Amino acid sequence: MTKEEIFNDFIKKVKWDHFQIINVCRSNRDNVQSFSFDIADKQTATNFELANKLSKENAEIAGRINRLDEFMDTEEYRHLSDKEQRLMLIQYNAMQVYADVLLQRIDELEERL
Known part of the structure; x- marks a missing residue:
């Protein structure tokens, strides 16, 4: 799976479970991209x-x-x-x-x- 597919799958699962992403942080350190998410119930x-x-x-x-x-x-x-x-x-x-x-x-x- 590509990174984009993994990310989209993650988003679908969050929505399906009735959760919502309330904050997304992205960093690019040493050419390595990382993401962090704050998730909460609706x-x-x-x-x-x-x-x-x-x-x-x-x-x-x-x-x-x-x-x-x-x-x-x-x-x-x-x-x-x-x-x-x-x-x-x-x-x-x-x-x-x-x-x-x-x-x-x-x-x-x-x-x-």
Whole structure:
């Protein structure tokens, strides 16, 4: 069997057994190719993917929170009406709660991994 056939056979067996490859590492050291695979059952793989997705979402919201926080420390912010400042503060607090909930969901998923 060729290397490609062996690899394809491996993939078929993983899928048939209801497992999923969640990470593939390939190296080429001293002209010798090697592969390593992280394999998980379907539910664990789904949780792993969701945790990654939520982590990216959390990073995005953290960036928005930081930008809003920085803006709220500017002269431009201080020139806004009291109502606009209050609404931005409410927005800031809501984003903090949202980020906290995302982190709790990520923690719950990671406990199951």
